[in-house]
Amino acid sequence: NAGVTQTPKFRILKIGQSMTLQCAQDMNHNYMYWYRQDPGMGLKLIYYSVGAGITDKGEVPNGYNVSRSTTEDFPLRLELAAPSQTSVYFCASDLPGQPQHFGDGTRLSIL
Amino acid sequence: AQSVTQLGSHVSVSEGALVLLRCNYSSSVPPYLFWYVQYPNQGLQLLLKYTTGATLVKGINGFEAEFKKSETSFHLTKPSAHMSDAAEYFCAVRSSGGSNYKLTFGKGTLLTVNP
Numbered sequence: 001n002a003g004v005t006q007t008p009k010f011r012i013l014k015i016g017q018s019m020t021l022q023c024a025q026d027m028n029h030n031y032m033y034w035y036r037q038d039p040g041m042g043l044k045l046i047y048y049s050v051g052a053g054i055t056d057k058g059e060v061p062n063g064y065n066v067s068r069s070t071t072e073d074f075p076l077r078l079e080l081a082a083p084s085q086t087s088v089y090f091c092a093s094d095l096p097g098q099p100q101h102f103g104d105g106t107r108l109s110i111l
Numbered sequence: 112a113q114s115v116t117q118l119g120s121h122v123s124v125s126e127g128a129l130v131l132l133r134c135n136y137s138s139s140v141p142p143y144l145f146w147y148v149q150y151p152n153q154g155l156q157l158l159l160k161y162t163t164g165a166t167l168v169k170g171i172n173g174f175e176a177e178f179k180k181s182e183t184s185f186h187l188t189k190p191s192a193h194m195s196d197a198a199e200y201f202c203a204v205r206s207s208g209g210s211n212y213k214l215t216f217g218k219g220t221l222l223t224v225n226p
Contacts, residue, residue, distance in 0.1 A: 004154075031212050033214075040120060040218060040219070041218055042201060042216040042217055042218040042219050043155075043201070043216045045213065045214075048212065048213070050212060058213075090154055090155070092155075094212075096212065097143070097162070099145060099157045099160055100155075100157075100214055101157075102147075102154035102155040102156070103154050104152075104153055104154045105152075105153075105154055
């Protein structure tokens with residue numbers, strides 16, 4: 001089983017550039033999530049989705065957008081990259097009441 | 112609202128010694144509680160979970176945790192540390208009712224195991 005797959009694994013962006021972080025899961029999970037992880041800060045929820053066509057903001061949504069056109073995919077878009085968005089991004093998915101499954105992360109640097 | 116506090120951002124033990132990682136939570140409804148482990152350059156992996164029932168929960172790699180409602184705690188223990196246990200550990204809480212999909216994480220505890 002592939003589980004949760006994130007691409008790319010690493011990326012360097014220039015300030016002002018845009019990019020999309022991809023996330024796909026093959027477990028037929030309803031719920032999907034995007035987190036960012038910064039040193040000593042744990043994981044902060046950016047956006048989440050409870051099903052195709054339904055998304056909502058988490059704790060730190062500014063500067064990001066998401067869409068959920070299918071159950072499997074939940075891409076995260078950065079429109080105008082800023083240095084403050086340098087972080088490690090994790091996608092996760094689960095079913096109601098079950099533990100979240102995480103991808104291996106995307107390490108993003110903005111210079 | 113729910114929150115998680117992990118006491119100690121860095122814990123160092125000797126190989127073979129007891130591991131104790133502390134986690135306290137706050138939740139307005141009965142919580143679901145989780146411990147995740149993160150090895151370098153990897154995602155988070157579920158170590159163990161408490162939902163209902165037995166308050167002493169056993170997980171992978173010899174770890175266990177006890178849910179103590181009166182102390183609002185869910186501390187993680189392992190009787191004898193191994194070098195391979197060196198990683199970062201995250202405690203997380205989720206509401207058991209209503210909008211129960213949001214997981215709130217603590218800031219993490221980095222465990223170092225010395226030979």
